[in-house]
Amino acid sequence: MLVFDHVSKSFGDLRAVDDLSFEVEAGEVFGLLGPNGAGKTTAINMAVGLLEPDEGVVRFTDEAFDRDPRDAENRRSLGLAPQSIALYEQIGGADNLRFFGRLHGLRGSDLEERVVACLDFADLTDVGKKVVSKYSGGMKRRLNLAVAIIHDPELVLLDEPTVGVDPQSRNAIFERVEQLREGGKQVVYTTHYMEEAQRLCDRVAIIDRGRLMALDTVPALIEAHGGPGNLVVRTGDSESRHETTDPLGTLAELQARQAVDHFQYLPPDLEAVFLNLTGRALRD
Amino acid sequence: MNKIVAMAAKDIHILFRDKLGFFFTVFFPLMMAIFFGAMFAGLSRGPANIPIALVDQDRTAASERFIERLGQASGLAVEEIPREEALEQVRRGRTAVLVTLTPGFGAALDNPFVATPEVEMTVDPTQFAVAGMVRGVLLEAAGAELQDLMSDPARLGAANSQNSLFFESLPPSDARDQMLTFLDLSPRVSSLIDEMGLGAATGGNQGFFGPPLEIEQTEVQAERPGPTNSYATSFAQAMLWTLIGGSVSFSMSIAIERSRGTLMRLLVAPVTARHLLAAKGLACLGATLFTSSALITLGITVFDVRPTSYPLLALALLCGSICFCGIMMALSVIGGTEQAAAGIGWGLSLPLSMLGGGMVPLFLMPEWMQTLGNISPMKWTLMAYEGAIWRGFTLNEMLLPCAVLVAIGVLAFTLGARNLRWDTG
Secondary structure, eight states, rough: OOEEEEEEEETTTEEEEEEEEEEEETOEEEEEETTTTHHHHHHHHHHSSSSSSSSSEEEESSSOEEETTOHHHTTTEHHHHSSSSOOOSSSHHHHHHHHHHTTTTHHHHHHHHHHHHHHTTTTTTGGSSSSSGGHHHHHHHHHHHHTTTTTOEEEEEESSTTTTOOOOHHHHHHHHEEEEEEOOOOOOOSSHHHHHHHOOOOOEEEEEEEEEEEEHHHHHHHHHHHOOOEEEEEEEEEEEEEEESOOOHHHHHHHHHSSSSSSEEOOHHHHHHHHHHSOOOOTT | OOOHHHHHHHHHHHHOOOOHHHIIIIIHHHHHHHHHHTTTTOSSSSSEEEEEEESSSSSSSHHHHHHHHHHSSTEEEEEOOHHHHHHHHHHHOOOOOOEEEOTTHHHHHOOTOOOOOOEEEOOOOOOOOHHHHHHHHHHHHHHHHHHHHOOOOHHHHHHHHHHHHHHHHOOOHHHHHHHHHHHHHGGGGGHHHHHHHHHHHHSSSSSGGSSSSSEEEEEESSSSSSSSSSHHHHHHHHHHHHHHHHHHHHHHHHHHHHHHHHHHHHHHOOOHHHHHHHHHHHHHHHHHHHHHEEEEEEHHOOOEEEEEEEOHHHHHHHHHHHHHHHHHHHHHHOSSSHHHHHHHHHHHHHHHHHHHHHHSSSGSOHHHHHGGGGGGGGHHHHHHHHHHHTOOOHHHHHHHHHHHHHHHHHHHHHHHHHHHHOOOO
C-alpha cells in the first residue's frame, strides 16, 4: 500500500505539494485529479523516489514490510509510465521491453514470457521487432505503459497516460488500465481529464495548487460536492437550463406550464465538484 | 553486473543504430585514414627541416666554417652531438642521417689540390630519400667552399705556397715542373677568366678539380623504422577519431536520456547511480575499443599496416579508450542538453585534435606546436598508437603515454561522475 502522510514539497517559493495525505489500497485505481501545475507529477516523483519530500513521509507498507520509495526492493514492486514517452526509439518495442525487464532482474524464459505478455497487453505483438521511431503516437503510448509493467509490479503509476493521443488510442489505454485493475494491481492514475477519472478511478483525490481538496469515490464526491444537476429544456426555438436535484419533479413543473419539445438532464460531475471546491473550472 | 552489461549493451546498440553517431565514430575516421593515407602515399617522412646529427672530429676553423654553412642550408636542421649519441639516434629512427667530419677534413677543404675532403655519412637505409637530399646539400656546401677558395687569391696563394714546398721536395721531373707551374698560375685563374670575360660561361673554377667532396656512406639499420607506409600514420589518426567520435556520442547519450525521459525510467529501476555510470563507461570503452580495433584490423589486412608490436598495440588501444571514456564523462557534465554536449564536445575536440596531430601528422608540425601539443590527450593517444604501429616503442617507452592516458581518463571520469546531474528534468 502506498501511503502519503502529510507530504509537502517546494521548489523555491513555489509550494508544489502542500500537506498531501492519502493511501492507495490494493486492487484499486486511485485517481489524482487536478489541473496542470496542481502538483500531480511532483507527487508521482516523490512516490517513486525521484524527489524527496521536504516534510512528511512517503512509504510503501504491508503487513510484512514498511519501505522507503528509494529502497531497491521496493523499486521492483512499482512501475512508472512517465507523462512523456520514455522509450529508446532507435530499437524495437520488444527490445525496449527486454532491456527494462533485464534491469528489473528478469532473465531467460521468464523475461521472454513477460515480453510476449506485455506486447500482447499493448496490442503490439505484430510490430514488436519494428523500431519504436516507426510507431504511431498511440502505439508509443501503449508501449510506454507496457514497459511500466514488464516486471509485473504490484503498484503501477500512470502519469497522464493519455496526453496527446487520439480518442481511439485513449480508449485502448482505458481498457489496459481496467485490465490492470482486474489483475489486482494498485494503480495511481493522474489526469486533468475528469471524464477519465470518472470512468476509471475507484477513488479520486482532487488536488489544486498542491493541496488535497477532497478524496473519496466518484459518486461520493459528486454527492458531497457536485451540487445540483442541470435540466436542459427546449420549447420551440428557446432553450433553458434549470439547476435541480429532482429532475423529474422539475420537468413535471415545466410541462405543466408549457409543452416541452425536448429535454436533457445533465447530472453533476467531477468538473462541477472541482468548480465547487476551488471556484475555478478544471481546465483553467 | 548483469544490469551494467544490459545498460552498456543497450547504449552500444543505440550507438550503432544512430546513423550520425555511427558515421562520426566509424566512417568519418575511416574516410580520413584512406584520404590522408592516399594523400601522403609515396612520401617518406619528409619534414620541412630534416634533422641531421653532426659530429666534428676535425675541430678546425675550416670544419667549423663548413658546419656553419650547412646550418644555413635550407632544409636541414643540424645538431652537433657526440658520435655515440648520434648513432643511437639513427638506430632509434629519430635522426635519419649522421654526418661525421673526419680528422683532416678542414685541411682538405682549405687545400683541395692534394686531397679531397671526406665526410662519413651514416644513414638509416629506410630513409634513403632523406639521405639523398642530405648528400646533395653536403656536395653543394663543399662546392661553395671550393668556389670561395678559388675566388680568394690570398687563401689560394697560401694553399699553393704550402703545396709548392711539398712538390719542390720531390725528385725533379716534367710532371713536377708542370704542377709547380700550374700552382703558380692557379691563384690568377679567376682574374684571367674574368679578364677574358668568361666567368659566367665557365660557371666558376671548381670544374677543374673533380668532385668537391668524397662521401663515404655507411648504413645503420634503425631498430625502430618509420612507418611502413602512409596508412600506418593515417590509420593511427583514424583510430584517434573513433575515440573522439565515440566519446562525443556517449557524452550526448546522458543528455539524451534526460531529455527523452528514459533517465527517469532508469532511476526508477532497481539500479544505482553507480550502476548507470559503470554502464556508460563500459559502453563507451567497449564501443571505442571495438571500433578502433576494427579500424586497425582493416588497416592491417587491406592497407598493409604492420604494427611493430601487437601486445603494445592492444595496450595502447585499451589506454586510449580509457582516456576517452573519462573525457566522455567530463563532457557529459559540461553539456546539459544534447545540443550543448555535442557542441562543446566537438568544439573542444577539434582544436585539441589539431594540436595533438589528429589532423596533420605530428612530424610535419613545427617544433613549438609539437611541444604545445603535450597538453592534448590526442597527442598522447597518437603517440601510444604510433609507438605500437610504427615507432617501435619498447614497453618502457610505451609506459609514459599510457600512464598519461590512464591518468587523464581516471581524473576526467571522476570529475565528471562527481558533478553529473542525476535530476530528470
